[in-house]
Amino acid sequence: MKIERLKKKKAISPVISALILSAAVLAVGGAIWAFSQGAMTISAEDYAESVIENTNTISERFIVEHVAYVGSDLKVWIFNYGKVDIEVRFQVGSVNHPQDWIEITAGGFAEVPPLSYTANPGDELLIRAYTRRGNNAYYRFTVP
């Protein structure tokens, strides 16, 4: 009897059911929307950052402008003629110098702190200046 009675009962009104269904769709859709917006913003930012970093890497332009050997000190001057700031240091033989990166602004140049280095007159030294982004500049120097 009870089942019979329930069968005769009508369900919740169609308007309410439509509202519930729409609310569910809106809730799920909104969640997907928010997630995708966040994910895509992060993706876009990551991509833009990587492209800008890559752009800066290919934009680096610098030279070892001058090298001098005074006493037993090796002095190196580096000129950043590019349009981005660089962080640089140099390598001679197996020695990397200095310990910390030296920052040179775009268009600027820097005298690297002297490196105490033993060399004989007539020795040929290959000096490799390299940046944190991985670019190199070479200079061949003959000790006077």
Next chain:
Amino acid sequence: MRIIDSPCRRGTSTILGTIIFIGIMFTAVIPMMLVMRQADTLHEMRNHEVGSLDDERSRELLNLYVCPVSLTSPDVKVTIVNKGDVPAHVVKLWINDDPEQIPINVEIPSLSEVVLDSFPLETGPGKEYDIRATTERGNVFLSDNGILRYDMDGWVIESFGITVIIPFREDWMVAKKWSSNFNVTIWKVNEEDEDDQVLVYPPTEVIRAISASQQFFPLKEAGQYRIRVGVWVNNKAGTSAHWHNIYDKINADTFISWPAGSALITVPIVTPQSEHDHTC
């Protein structure tokens, strides 16, 4: 009730789903693509810029001439000649290991030159000066004169001189009774007034050894010179022996342009074809 019920519900969710999809497209995907596109454009632009900078850098060509104002004065004069296709901006002048002794910031248009104000150097016996110029594009140009040296007596500079080459012996010269005796006369010419000439070498005899000969005339300074070469013509029917001038010129070939050019010049005496018909 059943007739109006289910189609209404299906339509609503489809519309809402479409709206959400379009919303995601417009507020997330398209802005992301625009940002990426913008980054790519920036990358391309920068790539083009550095490519252009590299190209211009390779086209820079400067000649740097450094010469003392006088043999004993500590002052030197620097001339920078831009022989490249692009204007050059010189930002540093190195004196040995010092880039800041002489502040410089000079723009040199293409195919022109700039003479800097002369400046003194700390001179002393045995001192050497290696002078170089750095441009904004990252090129370093060495002095074309090499390293300057100051000794006890003053600056050690180039030797100046003119080598005169006497022409080959040709059959028609024999027919015209040209001998093997030539003379060379050299005057120093005032560059502002060509008529103002100072005799440096009075007629100096040069003998043609076999076919052609050359004679070196050392000089004390650079500048414009007049060179005259004569040949001794032997007796000929109706004409007595005499000196016949075959070369007498003041031009670019007789100009010692040091420091902007060589300190030594060679002047070949080319006898013009018209000499064939010339009656000596």
